[in-house]
Amino acid sequence: MPVNRLTIGIAVLATMFLVGFPFWRSGGDFGALTTYLLQTGALILIFAIITIGLNVQLGYAGIDNFGVAGFLMLGAYTAGLFVLPPPSSEFVRYIFGLGPSLDIAPALYTADWLPHLVGIVAAALACSLLAVLIAFVTPRLSHDYLAIATIGMAELIRAVGTVQDDLVNGDRGLVGIIGPFESFFTTSQYQVFFFILVAVVLAVVYVAAQSSVRSPWGRVLRALREDEIAVAAVGKSAFRFKLQSFILGAAIMGIGAAMFAFYRRGLTPSDFEPLQGTFLFWVMLIVGGTGNNRGAVLGAYIVWALWISTLQLASLPLPDELASRIPFLRYVLLGVFFIAMLNLRPSGLLPEEARVSRWVEKLAASNPVRPRNVGAPPAASAAPLKLEDSHRKAT
Numbered sequence: 001m002p003v004n005r006l007t008i009g010i011a012v013l014a015t016m017f018l019v020g021f022p023f024w025r026s027g028g029d030f031g032a033l034t035t036y037l038l039q040t041g042a043l044i045l046i047f048a049i050i051t052i053g054l055n056v057q058l059g060y061a062g063i064d065n066f067g068v069a070g071f072l073m074l075g076a077y078t079a080g081l082f083v084l085p086p087p088s089s090e091f092v093r094y095i096f097g098l099g100p101s102l103d104i105a106p107a108l109y110t111a112d113w114l115p116h117l118v119g120i121v122a123a124a125l126a127c128s129l130l131a132v133l134i135a136f137v138t139p140r141l142s143h144d145y146l147a148i149a150t151i152g153m154a155e156l157i158r159a160v161g162t163v164q165d166d167l168v169n170g171d172r173g174l175v176g177i178i179g180p181f182e183s184f185f186t187t188s189q190y191q192v193f194f195f196i197l198v199a200v201v202l203a204v205v206y207v208a209a210q211s212s213v214r215s216p217w218g219r220v221l222r223a224l225r226e227d228e229i230a231v232a233a234v235g236k237s238a239f240r241f242k243l244q245s246f247i248l249g250a251a252i253m254g255i256g257a258a259m260f261a262f263y264r265r266g267l268t269p270s271d272f273e274p275l276q277g278t279f280l281f282w283v284m285l286i287v288g289g290t291g292n293n294r295g296a297v298l299g300a301y302i303v304w305a306l307w308i309s310t311l312q313l314a315s316l317p318l319p320d321e322l323a324s325r326i327p328f329l330r331y332v333l334l335g336v337f338f339i340a341m342l343n344l345r346p347s348g349l350l351p352e353e354a355r356v357s358r359w360v361e362k363l364a365a366s367n368p369v370r371p372r373n374v375g376a377p378p379a380a381s382a383a384p385l386k387l388e389d390s391h392r393k394a395t
Helices: 005-025 032-062 068-083 114-136 145-165 186-211 217-225 228-233 238-265 273-288 292-315 326-344 360-367 386-394
Strands: none
Touching: 005 032, 005 292, 032 068, 032 186, 032 217, 032 238, 032 273, 032 292, 068 114, 068 238, 068 273, 114 145, 114 238, 114 292, 145 273, 186 217, 186 238, 186 292, 217 228, 217 238, 228 238, 273 292, 273 326, 292 326
């Protein structure tokens, strides 16, 4: 699918902000710039994973999930609890810490990777179970009821995590979460390794999501999004397919949340407020293009690059009244950008592509349609007489 000039221009502008501001503030220090880009790039890749999960729900099946923050908090805390050791202080309390107990084969260095692998799987399963619970609370998964249910669920999870000190250490959160294979590298080397690791996870998630949308299952979801009654009329269970999409999207969000926990090394309930935990991912997906996984990745990159770069505006020679309000004005700037994109590209920078089954495409490629008049005599291909000419001959 060709990319238009507006998409290229916005991507270049976001890149200029992402690279230009830190390069200018560091005085041209390429080492500092590289460190900053590796850290920010890893976070963008993690957000791209989460945005793909939202795209599976919203872009494929039209499921309005306004509780992304709740899924992220559940997945991140679950992964963290599988990596951390048991609590050893009366001021640090959480339900369990399974990190050391998963070192089942020291010769294979299982302490450095097995807790993280189990944590990722557990995070995906926990988010999937939460999706099942919400689905049966709102059986039809209709737009309004599901939106209300997911918002309430997200706030309930955040409130419980904040108030219950014995569950996940309350508002103090979890600290000391280490990344996989961290002991094998120095700090600078690990930044490169973690960036590559997240890129590999994103690639796997992207390929899986792309394969699903090109499958018969994905085509049913897209038809379900457009006309649920028509899909039910041909014998497909709308609830069953929506539930599958909701669970798959939640599992992908759980994977992204686990990588976020390994990236942050510490979690607090304030990390999952509705604005940054839900609204930003909706903006990423809508700006990039719903129903297009490439658009989800591009939207995560552009929106986060612009969002993180707005804080750099405080370093400009601005009046004190304006510079002190940059953390609040960034919301205004993001809102203006979002409204502008809705007017300029309502379908996103990379809109959904019209596709048919890949088997149909292969069949059409192997059996091209021959012209209808091939081999016919010249007289057979002559233009037909006009109505007035035939009437004149008849008279």
